[in-house]
Amino acid sequence: MELRGTKLSNDEFLNKVLSVTYYPELDYAWATGVAITKFLNGLKEGVIYGTKCNECSRVVCPPRMFCEECHTPMNEYVELPQTGIINTFSLAYIRTDATRRDKAEIPAVIDIDGTTISPSGFLHLINEDTPHDKVKVNAKVKAVWKSPEERKGDITDIKYFDIMED
Amino acid sequence: MKGKKVGMVSVGLTKFMRRAKETPKELAYYSAKMALDNAGITRKDVDGVIIGSAPDAFDGVHQKHEYLTDGSGGFNLPTMRGYVGGGTGVFSPIQGWYSVASGMNDVVLITTEEKMSTIQPSAQAGFLTIFDNMIERNLGPNLVWIFALEMKRYMEKHGIPKEHIASVSVKNKGNALDHPSAMLGQKLTIEQVMNSEVLADPVHLLDISPVADGAVSFVMMSEDKIKEFGIPLDQVAWVDGVGWNVDTTIWTNRDLYYPKYVEKAAKQAYNMAGQKDHSPETLRKWLSFAEPYDPFNYKELHHLEGLQLFGKGEAPRAAFEGVTARDSDFPVTPSGGLLGVGNPIAAAAGMKAAEVYLQLTGQAGKRQIPKDVTRGLAQAWGDLMQVGTVLVMKGGQVQ
Numbered sequence A: 001m002e003l004r005g006t007k008l009s010n011d012e013f014l015n016k017v018l019s020v021t022y023y024p025e026l027d028y029a030w031a032t033g034v035a036i037t038k039f040l041n042g043l044k045e046g047v048i049y050g051t052k053c054n055e056c057s058r059v060v061c062p063p064r065m066f067c068e069e070c071h072t073p074m075n076e077y078v079e080l081p082q083t084g085i086i087n088t089f090s091l092a093y094i095r096t097d098a099t100r101r102d103k104a105e106i107p108a109v110i111d112i113d114g115t116t117i118s119p120s121g122f123l124h125l126i127n128e129d130t131p132h133d134k135v136k137v138n139a140k141v142k143a144v145w146k147s148p149e150e151r152k153g154d155i156t157d158i159k160y161f162d163i164m165e166d
Numbered sequence B: 001m002k003g004k005k006v007g008m009v010s011v012g013l014t015k016f017m018r019r020a021k022e023t024p025k026e027l028a029y030y031s032a033k034m035a036l037d038n039a040g041i042t043r044k045d046v047d048g049v050i051i052g053s054a055p056d057a058f059d060g061v062h063q064k065h066e067y068l069t070d071g072s073g074g075f076n077l078p079t080m081r082g083y084v085g086g087g088t089g090v091f092s093p094i095q096g097w098y099s100v101a102s103g104m105n106d107v108v109l110i111t112t113e114e115k116m117s118t119i120q121p122s123a124q125a126g127f128l129t130i131f132d133n134m135i136e137r138n139l140g141p142n143l144v145w146i147f148a149l150e151m152k153r154y155m156e157k158h159g160i161p162k163e164h165i166a167s168v169s170v171k172n173k174g175n176a177l178d179h180p181s182a183m184l185g186q187k188l189t190i191e192q193v194m195n196s197e198v199l200a201d202p203v204h205l206l207d208i209s210p211v212a213d214g215a216v217s218f219v220m221m222s223e224d225k226i227k228e229f230g231i232p233l234d235q236v237a238w239v240d241g242v243g244w245n246v247d248t249t250i251w252t253n254r255d256l257y258y259p260k261y262v263e264k265a266a267k268q269a270y271n272m273a274g275q276k277d278h279s280p281e282t283l284r285k286w287l288s289f290a291e292p293y294d295p296f297n298y299k300e301l302h303h304l305e306g307l308q309l310f311g312k313g314e315a316p317r318a319a320f321e322g323v324t325a326r327d328s329d330f331p332v333t334p335s336g337g338l339l340g341v342g343n344p345i346a347a348a349a350g351m352k353a354a355e356v357y358l359q360l361t362g363q364a365g366k367r368q369i370p371k372d373v374t375r376g377l378a379q380a381w382g383d384l385m386q387v388g389t390v391l392v393m394k395g396g397q398v399q
């Protein structure tokens, strides 16, 4: 049986057929909740918080107000070291909007020290000036902060993570 | 197997295209109508309709289940939409199964549809809306990052050479040359894949499936209705087992090298089918072939391991050595997959479920696996990166 569907080239789509356009303006403001508010306020003060579950004893980061394993409250906040290891990373040449950048950004999952499961941490960036041969899985890293005046309680209050020299 | 016996009796597909002229509704109409025609029934025979489609953000039309209802044949009928991101296309026939197995419906029409070309200038901005909204979006992530991070972890854990992973792009894009829906069937070499543009190392351009527009539909029925309509058994694929599973959304707290949720979904499906031995050797004999989800080449391998079809870290070498070729011992993605046929999200995994049906009923044409096929598996993956959906079907004559 003949399969249906009419292919349009980019030129046909942009110049030769009708399309109706719409530019949505939708603004959102998310309340950051119990645990992430604590986490983001911590970043503003230059502190990385995790939480401990009193039932399974896990210390995890980012903090949560309930343990997803035990489904019980998790309300003991723990100040964690500002160091960790690279669990995994990428040398990324593609931006959110799919445009390309010449110099790689280095997104990584940072496994924060002082947590009791591995990995446990968050997505962040490695200093993009780091020579690429120094960026490795399991490399030790430390948080580099924006100045206290620049910090506003956002994940970007940590500028990036730097590789620690042995 | 619990509940009533349920068979898939037909499929319908559109072409997969970078840009379709047709609206999502019109694409859904094409595939739904074709599935009904191929089953030899009409909308009047249908008791229930299931719609699968991924993020509304691509369409800029909210509540797509409602929007797609007419094209999918669903108005004035019990109609529902299931949505588990990329896992949707396999989840939709699973929903078809339980709505018939439960006795609620006798004949269901299922449509998976996606139109990704509407969002401008690319679908990437729409993908941003699936990232964590508190501590991830402000880092400016791109969906490719996630895959790059997972692929890197997988490669690092097992010491996998990139060539082994690249071989999956060569195989699948080659297989797609024989698929009538395909947009990217091509003969490639491993070197071409390795040397294609680096997007987010280790991910290169030819490691990725293309965004697309398209639709795929199915008709599923109870055994009684199959007899009543006089549908010959060689046109039927029986549902043998289903499973799905979702892991925590706190993805930075999981080791990405292995998809545990796929393992859980697969074992649920195997156990339902009465297959209790989950060793790779046994499962590769029990199943004649598999259609695991391949939005990126490494994902096919990652999923084969989660599905227990290869040991941890063993799928890449097997693929590189040709074990998973269409004419080899254990064909994997004979359709050409998302990498070759295209990736209109929900419809792409729908295409994989359709391939299992077409192979089991001997209707795969030039793609027909050159050996007896008795049982096949389709699997999809989705949400941000933690849902697994698994469907196992067997041929109409298989006990």
Ligand SMILES: [Zn+2]
Binding pocket: A053, A054, A055, A056, A057, A058, A067, A068, A069, A070, A071
């Ligand atoms: Zn706990």
